[in-house]
Amino acid sequence: MENMENGKERGKVSNSPFQVKLPLFIALALAVGVLIGATTFSPSTNNPQATAKSYLKYRDILSYIDRDYVDTVDIEELSDYAINKMLEKLDPHTSYIPADELAMARSYLEGDFEGIGVEFNIIKDTIYVISPLSGGPSEAAGILAGDKIIKVDGETVAGIGINNEGVFKRLRGPKGSKVKLDVQRKGSNKLLSFTINRNKIPTYSVDVSYMVDNHVGYIKVSRFSATTYEEFSKALTALRQKGMQQLILDLRGNPGGYMDHAIRMADEFIAGEKMIVYTDGKGEKYDSQTFARTKGDFENGPVIVLLDEGSASASEIVAGALQDNDRALIVGRRSFGKGLVQMPIPLNDGSELRLTISRYYTPSGRSIQKPYNGKPEEYQQDMLHRYENGEYFHPDSSLFVDSLKYKTAKGRAVYGGGGIMPDVFVPRDTMALTQYLSELYNNNIIREYTLNYYRDNRKALEKMTFDKFNKNFMVTDKMLQEVVQMANKAGVKYNGPEYGRSKELIRNNLKAFIARSVYGNKGFFPVLHEQDEEFQQALKHFNHAQRLAKGGA
Structure with a gap:
């Protein structure tokens, strides 16, 4: 992307709900x-x-x-x-990390970091504050959503081609250190200066948990970091206290992370001492078998797991364990297929080799790893190949052959071939996800418009509860036309037929991002899910999930 990057100081990237996010931060390296x-x-x-x-x-x-x-x-x-x-x-995930890149590679899986506490977006070569993180030093100093960071410690950072890493280097730093920001704020003719004391900033891998209705709970896990299991357990307990009887566990776009957190999460759902995952390496040195061993907090209620082509590694361990033990219904599309185990090996100059030592297998014996022919370019373009082959829109028949057929604990047929195959396939939306909508996101029109709208209407919006907002707030046709006009000025050519197909999704996304500015993720996701076909399909299949929970097939 040429003019848009998004993240927090710690490096999380999430430009739009529709991007396939495959940050394979667990790719690793060689010890020579x-x-x-x-x-x-x-x-x-x-x-x-x-x-x-x-x-x-x-x-x-x-x-x-x-x-x-x-x-x-x-x-x-x-x-x-x-x-x-x-x-x-060797394989696509054995890799070498130079010493100067190691801290960045590791930071994705850390539970917190030290910095100023902002979520930012790089729009047209300018750092926009999406939001100051709640309880962080930027919020305390008075930084607001929509502020443009023009200078950091006197150095101009606007219009210099800055990227995520450049922002991290300038904003992150040890607890107690100071950084001066000069920001441009709408309504002010001069730059506003803030001196911010950096502090430890907690970050979260459970993006949101909420009750969809009186019975159905929802938890979205974005990665498996050092705090994921504790976050997940806390969210699960809170939902059960609110009366949750059925759960949607959303692992879409989750690239994986720490295996032990995935295993502990799966153990919350699996009763007895059933197998969760096993590994097989050269000889027996790195072979292992892992079984459920604790009394879980949700071993009986219906569970649906949402997967897509961006779900990898630890996500696939959880989904494969629950599917093979007939504990959850998998809804969505075939997952990424990253089933190789890496061992980090520190080298004496501070760099690191993360060497593949074994393969992950689901309890039924399926290898999670998809094929690799020694050509990294082709491997990296697998998502494009799936699109070209039509797999996003209908199941790939070449993956449903007897040689790839396995049986779950209760005899249900599941299939290997790389990745976890869903029980209920949901095609990508071919109607609403148009090129015009993609251009709006690539040029950050949706996000920029909603930031401006929030900034101009902040007082009125913050007086509303989320329930009142969700029920009464409407994105008007006038607002839609303002988006089209903003896009025209940014060079996005209007396409009438594609706009018509995407119109209601644009309307939904505008409302969702406005809600995010006011209420955070607890406002963003419930609105977004109204137009989320995979989420809506999950709600329709709890009868099947209920049969699995009661011991049926």
Whole structure:
């Protein structure tokens, strides 16, 4: 994307509800100590002569280049390139993380970070504050949604092509340190200056939990971080106290994370000592079997899990365990198919190798990992291939063959081939998700308009409860025309037929983002779900989920 990035200081990216988000932050790396200057070398026991020979050959070549090559070269950069090209021959998730990138790679899975506490969006080369995080230092200092950050510690950050990482470097910092922001606020002719004391900012992987009605609860988990299980357990308990009898667990777009949090989550639903997941590696060193072992908080009620092509790794472990144990109905589309286990190996220059050591298998024996032919470009374009093959709109018949057929605990047929196949397939919306709507999001028209609307009507909006807002607030045709006009000014060419197909979805999204500015995610998601076909389909299939919960098939 050329002019739009979104995140918090910690690096979460979520530009629109329709983007396939595949931040595979668990892709990992190789331990070749010689390349980083390690003093020890231990060849494998499988073929020690070949390993030692290759080691010496690489060392010699690198030494000759460094000493005799006609031009001066960056040996460290050359080594990093060689490592990455070598790893491509192994699998798509073994990877090497240089020392200067390691903190960023790890931060996605940490439970908190230290900074100023804002969610931001980069719109037209300018940092917009989406919202100050509740209870954070920016909120206390008076930063408001819609503020444009023009300078950080006197350095101009607008119009310089800044990206997410550039924002993180400037806004994050140790607790107690200070940063000065100069912001532009609507209605003010001059920049407003704020000095903010950085602090520890808690972040959440459970985006929202709420009661859909008197019986159905909903929990959305965006990743499996260091605090996910505790967040999930707290949300589940709160919903049960409100009378929840049925649950929708939304793992769409969840790229995974910590395996142990996924296992503990699955254990909340599975009674007895049934298998949750097992791994199989070279020999028996990295083989394991994991079983349910605790009394869960929701072992009997109907459960529906929402999955899509953005659900990966730990998400697939949860979904596969619940499906194979006939504990939940899976609704949506085939998940990503990331079923390789990585072990982080620290290297002596501060970089890290995360090496694939085994594969994940569901209790029925299905490998979660989708095929890899040694070509990373094709692997990365798998989502595009699924679209071109029509899999987003109807199940791929090539994945429903006897060679890929497995049985659940109660004998239901499930299928392998990579990823978790849903029990109830829901096609992507081919009508409302038009190119025109995509252009509105790519140019950030929807978000910019709603930020402006909230800023202009803030006092009236904040007087309303969410229930009153949801019942009475209407996005008028006049507001829709203002969006079209804003888009025209931004160079988005109007397309009448596509606008007509997307009109009600645009109306819904405008209301949802306005609600988010006022009420946070507890306002955003309930409105968004009114036009969410997968969510609406889930509500229609609780009879089937009920049969599974009672021991049927």
